[in-house]
Amino acid sequence: MGSLQKNYMTLTTSLLENKVSVPREFNRIASSYDFATQLSRGYQEDLDTSAIRMNLKGDEKLLDLCCGTGKSTLACLKQLQSGTIVGVDNSEGMLLEADKKFTTQISSGKVVFVLSDAMQLNFPDNSFDVVFIAYGLRNMPDYEKALKGINRILKPGGKICIHDYCINDNIWAKAYWAILGYGFIVPFCTVLSGSSRIYTYLVKSVLTFLNPGQVKNLLEQTGFKNVEVNPLTGWRKPILHTFVAVKA
Numbered sequence: 001m002g003s004l005q006k007n008y009m010t011l012t013t014s015l016l017e018n019k020v021s022v023p024r025e026f027n028r029i030a031s032s033y034d035f036a037t038q039l040s041r042g043y044q045e046d047l048d049t050s051a052i053r054m055n056l057k058g059d060e061k062l063l064d065l066c067c068g069t070g071k072s073t074l075a076c077l078k079q080l081q082s083g084t085i086v087g088v089d090n091s092e093g094m095l096l097e098a099d100k101k102f103t104t105q106i107s108s109g110k111v112v113f114v115l116s117d118a119m120q121l122n123f124p125d126n127s128f129d130v131v132f133i134a135y136g137l138r139n140m141p142d143y144e145k146a147l148k149g150i151n152r153i154l155k156p157g158g159k160i161c162i163h164d165y166c167i168n169d170n171i172w173a174k175a176y177w178a179i180l181g182y183g184f185i186v187p188f189c190t191v192l193s194g195s196s197r198i199y200t201y202l203v204k205s206v207l208t209f210l211n212p213g214q215v216k217n218l219l220e221q222t223g224f225k226n227v228e229v230n231p232l233t234g235w236r237k238p239i240l241h242t243f244v245a246v247k248a
């Protein structure tokens with residue numbers, strides 16, 4: 001193996017081992033993120049489906065954790081006639097893109113974006129009705145600590161919705177993701193964004209993430225009940241799931 005290849009492998013491994021630097025990597029690809037996800041068929045529709053699955057009344061105070069450029073914020077906004085959204089992300093670049101999209105809602109106070117680490121949330125106990133976390137939990141350095149932090153800031157009876165690449169526990173689903181990831185996502189998104197590091201990390205982080213049953217168990221162990229697990233449809237069915245649960 002050449003030294004260049006060795007250095008590259010060390011870089012992606014260290015991102016997996018040191019997830020705190022993930023938001024910094026998202027800064028590099030922030031300007032091309034929306035275009036890349038637009039080409040990923042069904043990306044926004046899947047977020048919309050998970051948001052609908054929360055079955056909201058429409059007046060909730062919702063935290064969109066790891067909101068990125070605001071695609072998940074948009075999905076939640078569609079479910080909230082009179083509610084409000086706080087979007088949190090630790091990438092300035094991603095939040096700048098989000099700011100551009102929601103100028104009207106920001107000026108009316110319906111949406112606010114905050115730069116913060118999802119592992120160190122400063123909100124008071126019992127302050128949100130709902131937490132939506134799309135493609136975020138997998139990026140946390142400690143899933144259990146992250147879920148306990150979310151549980152703390154949810155009101156009693158409040159809802160969590162996790163939307164993430166979470167592969168069914170069988171060899172076919174894993175092979176499907178590996179082929180899709182290394183054969184298509186990494187090469188294609190690298191050309192598009194000029195950076196392969198975060199996309200290689202994406203593929204590896206999904207392969208090493210919990211399976212749907214493990215996420216359900218972890219939710220129950222961290223103070224949630226009534227956990228509902230549902231796959232998304234179409235080509236993401238074996239790899240993408242929605243989890244909705246209630247603070248016990």
Ligand SMILES: C[S@@+](CC[C@H](N)C(=O)[O-])C[C@H]1O[C@@H](n2cnc3c(N)ncnc32)[C@H](O)[C@@H]1O
Nearest residue numbers: 023066067068071072089090091117118134135
């Ligand atoms: C794949 S994007 C998802 C964005 C958005 N939720 C969506 O559905 O399009 C993941 C986001 O998580 C953010 N992120 C990763 N680790 C984080 C952390 N520890 N605290 C806050 N944000 C984090 C990244 O900066 C990135 O914007």
